[in-house]
Amino acid sequence: MAAGDVVSVFYDPMIAKLIVHADDRPSALALMRQALAECHVQGLKTNLGFLEALLRHPAVVEGRIDTGYLDRHLEEFAAAEADEAMVLAAATALLLHQSGLAAACAATGPEPGSPWHRDDGWRLGLPAARPLRLQAGARQWSLQACRIGADWELQLDGRRHAVAGVRLSGGWLQLRINGQGRQFRLHLEGENALLLHDGQRRVRFQQVLEQAGVEDAGSGGDGRVLAPMPGRVALLRVGAGDTVAAGQELLVMEAMKMELAIRAPRAGTVARVRTAPGEFVEADAVLLEIGAEPA
Numbered sequence: 001m002a003a004g005d006v007v008s009v010f011y012d013p014m015i016a017k018l019i020v021h022a023d024d025r026p027s028a029l030a031l032m033r034q035a036l037a038e039c040h041v042q043g044l045k046t047n048l049g050f051l052e053a054l055l056r057h058p059a060v061v062e063g064r065i066d067t068g069y070l071d072r073h074l075e076e077f078a079a080a081e082a083d084e085a086m087v088l089a090a091a092t093a094l095l096l097h098q099s100g101l102a103a104a105c106a107a108t109g110p111e112p113g114s115p116w117h118r119d120d121g122w123r124l125g126l127p128a129a130r131p132l133r134l135q136a137g138a139r140q141w142s143l144q145a146c147r148i149g150a151d152w153e154l155q156l157d158g159r160r161h162a163v164a165g166v167r168l169s170g171g172w173l174q175l176r177i178n179g180q181g182r183q184f185r186l187h188l189e190g191e192n193a194l195l196l197h198d199g200q201r202r203v204r205f206q207q208v209l210e211q212a213g214v215e216d217a218g219s220g221g222d223g224r225v226l227a228p229m230p231g232r233v234a235l236l237r238v239g240a241g242d243t244v245a246a247g248q249e250l251l252v253m254e255a256m257k258m259e260l261a262i263r264a265p266r267a268g269t270v271a272r273v274r275t276a277p278g279e280f281v282e283a284d285a286v287l288l289e290i291g292a293e294p295a
Contacts, residue, residue, distance in 0.1 A: 018032070020032045025119050037202075052200070056200065057076065070258055074260065079137055086196055088143075088156060089175060094137070095147075095152065151166075171185060192209065193206045203285045223268060223290040223292075224261060224265070226286060228255075230255065231280070232281075235251060240273050244268050271289045273287075275288070
């Protein structure tokens, strides 16, 4: 491919291929997992996370996979979910990155040493807590962050966590969370987003800006069901006015040479269907809107 080329939904969307080789299957699988963990593509959706889950699945590791396995068991390869440590690490990395940007901006002003340029909630007396809302996939977390010298105290789900020894260097994030050392691969994507990899899974976090509001932040939170990747709507199983349960299959897409079941992110009533069988859709296109559960 070359700059300016368009990847259409009408063709195989593969734009790159990763190939490894080793003396035996276990070694090749281990090498491939390592290579995938080191891959990062910014600006478009990829199946890197899916491939990582695939290569750790027992059917692949044990050599029991067949050409129809994914069609029968695609739900076993759901997108990785962030655990508490990843959320705390992502929040800390974003706060530190944004503090660095604020300091760089202040350094060009007439009073670079003024505390009023700081973005950490500084005030006279005790340091103030700074609110932060993160989103990964359809899930959101609300945190309160307080910087104490070079360390941080983060509050998540009513619990306080001590974060110390934070270091960003060479694409790695190192820190101690409640005294336990952790290390993540880190890819910053602008000022308000990043991708973390803990060695087995990758999760992309986006800061939800206050002016955007909670209801504007992706599939699930506001009932919008988005296309996870470009593809064709093969089958529509619900219509406007239907009552659906959380996890219920809503439609089937054909993408990446597979059939992909799209399920309801929450229970409710289908308020609007914005696609039709046979339609080609782009990634993140709104397919359906689900309203609140009937009283």
